[in-house]
Amino acid sequence: MSNQHFDTNAVHAGQQPDPSTGALTTPVIRSAPFVFGSLAAMDAYAAGDITCFEYGRTANPTVRAVERKMAVLEGADDAVASSSGMAALSTTLLALLRTGDRMLVADDGYRRSLGFIRDSLPRWGIQGDWVPVDDLVDNVAAELDARTRLVMVEAPTNPHLRLPSLSDLAEVCHRAGALLVVDATLASPALLRPLEHGADLVLHSATKYLAGHNDLLAGVVAGRQELIDEVRALHLNLGATLDADPAFLLLRGLKTLSLRVKHSSATALDLARWLEAQPGVRAVYYPGLESNPDHASARGQMSAYGAVLSIELDADLDGVGRFVDALQVIYLGTSLGGVESLALHLGVMMRHGLTREDRDRLGLTDQLVRLSIGLEDVDDLRADLARGLRQL
Ligand SMILES: Cc1ncc(COP(=O)(O)O)c(C=O)c1O
Known part of the structure; x- marks a missing residue:
């Protein structure tokens, strides 16, 4: 199946009709234990002579289908699915780093990832x-x-x-003996596959584009076998397991990944170009714009530019408040990557969670609004943003 094209793999890879019933879709298997037919079978499993399902935290058939599909979509040997993006990230870092090690992270990123790396890893001497x-x-x-x-x-x-050249980054890392881990949540493998550019591992908040419907939490990490084996060994101990029910929804979401992401990317590009020309908009951050410093890099690495964009408005916080409060199609809320468009004011959201110094460093100004563009009609979204801009 992995020789097929991406869209075919998104539908078929990692799963097949259920052999026991003929059901076309992979069923939700809700079972903690998976029983053995004999003591000899249990012994063979324990000795590693046979592979089979044993216990839900170790492996589950519905979850395993997600992992197999994601491995194919990312061009990886294997993948581990977990209960959230943060579970995937924290488990991966703790599995690969040891006391005395150091890691680096780009300072534009999800605030919890950045906080975990700078403020929590030192507890383990990292x-x-x-x-x-x-x-x-x-x-x-x-x-x-x-x-x-x-x-x-x-x-x-x-x-x-922002989007640096991942192959240049991978080369610099590998020359120094460091691994490159890419959180490609905002792109999804439909648009960008970091392993093809030299990254060692790719991880996702599957809560976002992979699931795509704002209705579950999940995470995935994919890469070559020896690294995934290390991650899985710790994952089984930490126990941030993905349940079969969200795994089923995630499998379903993955089948329409390309359609959703390409459509919302086209809408986002259209809106980004329009926003750039609006008087109340001071800046538009979107890699699809020719004015963006990383446009060439994005064009070389992504098949479309994604559906998240951020804007700086020409207003004080009250004016920005009037803008977001006037939106009717776009809801105000945390998260991204779902069919419903969302706006987020990170400066306000983080006012009590980050120091002023950190907010300044991360560029979380009063004027910054992040938009995650969903699948609504572009004209309705443009009219909604115009309604907001009239209130500035
Ligand atoms: C880029 C990125 N990585 C990781 C996460 C964490 O994922 P989750 O919320 O599924 O734990 C998020 C959440 O917003 C994110 O935006």
């Missing part, structure tokens, strides 16, 4: 440093030292939508 996303490859090259075992970047980054 140093996590933020590196400026501007000129990331050079900055990483300057920071890499003998203790740096891993570098992480989002692709594109969130909320400023």
